[in-house]
Amino acid sequence: xxxxxxxxxxxxxxxxxxxxxxxxxxxxxxxxxxxxxxxxxxxxxxxxxxxxxxxxxxxxxxxxxxxxxxxxxxxxxxxxxxxxxxxxxxxxxxxxxxxxxxxxxxxxxxxxxxxxxxxxxxxxxxxxxxxxxxxxxxxxxxxxxxxxxxxxxxxxxxxxxxxxxxxxxxxxxxxxxxxxxxxxxxxxxxx
Numbered sequence: 001x002x003x004x005x006x007x008x009x010x011x012x013x014x015x016x017x018x019x020x021x022x023x024x025x026x027x028x029x030x031x032x033x034x035x036x037x038x039x040x041x042x043x044x045x046x047x048x049x050x051x052x053x054x055x056x057x058x059x060x061x062x063x064x065x066x067x068x069x070x071x072x073x074x075x076x077x078x079x080x081x082x083x084x085x086x087x088x089x090x091x092x093x094x095x096x097x098x099x100x101x102x103x104x105x106x107x108x109x110x111x112x113x114x115x116x117x118x119x120x121x122x123x124x125x126x127x128x129x130x131x132x133x134x135x136x137x138x139x140x141x142x143x144x145x146x147x148x149x150x151x152x153x154x155x156x157x158x159x160x161x162x163x164x165x166x167x168x169x170x171x172x173x174x175x176x177x178x179x180x181x182x183x184x185x186x187x188x189x190x191x
Contacts, residue, residue, distance in 0.1 A: 015043025017159030080114035090125030119181035128164030
């Protein structure tokens with residue numbers, strides 16, 4: 001369990017094969033002393049289950065689109081309340097578009113939109129062609145212009161078997177970006 005007064009960091013996980021790495025990222029962010037809460041897109045739950053993140057964090061893990069949730073719950077507002085940072089990793093092209101254009105049709109994008117004072121850190125993960133597409137590049141630029149930190153993507157072998165830019169940034173690089181966004185000195189090295 002996090003220490004009293006720990007900074008709240010919301011980890012949004014979207015539907016990429018790299019979603020399994022979000023569990024490792026969650027654990028590393030906890031080692032920084034942050035109180036990590038997780039939200040998942042419906043597609044992300046096809047790669048890794050909410051129970052994994054509930055076990056890691058001890059917190060409920062809302063997931064999916066709003067039409068699939070209880071109508072009297074405002075989970076996105078509760079998640080966003082007091083968040084120092086919202087980290088979306090992996091961030092698919094679809095989720096990046098939602099973030100850039102203010103679409104709030106799932107728990108991840110709506111939570112990010114409900115936390116305008118929180119730092120936003122986005123770690124894209126997608127096929128090279130999708131990453132290089134002008135629409136995706138424009139969405140990344142929109143987010144940068146609003147102060148979001150875009151971490152990666154890296155170049156290497158992708159989940160689809162191709163090689164190129166689109167691989168999720170390393171866990172250490174993402175944690176360092178969150179640390180920087182929160183204005184903190186490093187606590188861990190060599191991740």
